[in-house]
Amino acid sequence: MSLPRPGTDAGRTALDALLNAPASALAAFDFDGTLAPIVDDPRTSAPYPGIVEGLADLAGLIGSVAVVTGRPAGTAVRLGELDRVPGITVLGHYGAERWVGGRVVAAPAPPGVELVREELPGLLDGLNAPEGTWIEDKGRSLAVHTRRTADPDGALTLLTPALSELARRAELQVEPGRMVVELRPQGVDKGAALTALVAESGPRTVLYAGDDLGDLPAFAAVAALRDQGVAGLTVCSSSDEVAAVAEAADLVVPGPAGLADLLRGLTDAVRGASGV
Structure with a gap:
C-alpha cells in the first residue's frame, strides 16, 4: 500500500x-x-x-x-x-471523559446540561422544527440533528439562533457540525x-x-x-x-x-x- x-x-x-x-x-x-x-x-x-x-x-x-x-x-x-x-x-x-483499559473516568456534567435536557424538546416544538429533526442526548451534552429533514441546512438556519440563546442561558457553548448543532460544556x-x-x-x-x-x-x-x-x-x-x-x-x-x-x-x- x-x-x-x-x-x-x-x-x-x-x-x-x-x-x-x-x-x-x-x-x-x-x-x-x-x-x-x-x-x-x-x-x-x-x-x-x-x-x-x-x-x-x-x-x-x-x-x-x-x-x-x-x-x-x-x-x-x-x-x-x-x-x-x-x-x-x-x-x-x-x-x-477518558476510556483506557476498560474503564471510563469522567468529571460530573455541569448543571446547564440538565437545563438544556429539560427545555430542548419544548423549544423545538415551539419553533415548529421540521419533520426529521431529532435530539441526541450524549449525557454530558445534547445535539440537534437535521440530516433527516427535507432541507437540513435550512433547518439549521431556522433552529440555530434559538439554540444559541438556550446555550447562553445554560452557560454552555454551541458547536456546529455536519447537519448538527451541539450544546456542550464550555472550555x-x-x-x-x-x-x-x-x-x-x-x-x-x-x-x-x-x-x-x-x-x-x-x-x-x-x-x-x-x-x-x-x-x-x-x-x-x-x-x-x-x-x-x-x-x-x-x-x-x-x-x-x-x-x-x-x-x-x-x-x-x-x-x-x-x-x-
Whole structure:
C-alpha cells in the first residue's frame, strides 16, 4: 500500500519524523466521519471495514494511538470495537471523559446540561422544527440533528439562533457540525484534549485526523505544538459537506475509506523503515 505525501512542508517533515522514530509518535483520530462513515442515525455508526484492524496494527508499531471524539467515551468504544486496539486511549466528550483499559473516568456534567435536557424538546416544538429533526442526548451534552429533514441546512438556519440563546442561558457553548448543532460544556474541545494528551505522553511527533468543524481546534493545537518543537501532521477525512477542514489539513484523504488506506500505508511504511 503506497503512502500519500502531505501537501505542506510541515506535514512532510512530520510524516518523515514519524517513520524515522515511530516509538515517539502519537496518532490520534476523530471517530464519526473519520474512522466511521456518517450515518443518519449515530446509534448505528460502525467503523469502516479494516479500520479497527489498521488501528491495532499501527498501535503495535508506534508510541501511542488515541481517539478523540464528542461521543461518550464508552459509546465510541462499544460502537467502534476500539477495545480490540491494544493500549488505545479514548477521550470522549471532547476530553471530559477518558476510556483506557476498560474503564471510563469522567468529571460530573455541569448543571446547564440538565437545563438544556429539560427545555430542548419544548423549544423545538415551539419553533415548529421540521419533520426529521431529532435530539441526541450524549449525557454530558445534547445535539440537534437535521440530516433527516427535507432541507437540513435550512433547518439549521431556522433552529440555530434559538439554540444559541438556550446555550447562553445554560452557560454552555454551541458547536456546529455536519447537519448538527451541539450544546456542550464550555472550555472543552478537541484541541485542549489533544494538547493535554501530548503533555502527558510526551511524543515528538503527532498525527491528528478529523473531518468536521469540531476537529479544527485539534488542527490548531497541532500547529501550536509545532512551535514547541513537536512535529505535527493534520489529516482531513474529506466529504462534500465541509470544505474548511480540507483547506486546513496537511493531507486530505477520501473519507473513512481513504483513512483505512492511510492506516495500511503507514503500517507498511513503518515496518519497511524499521526492517520488520
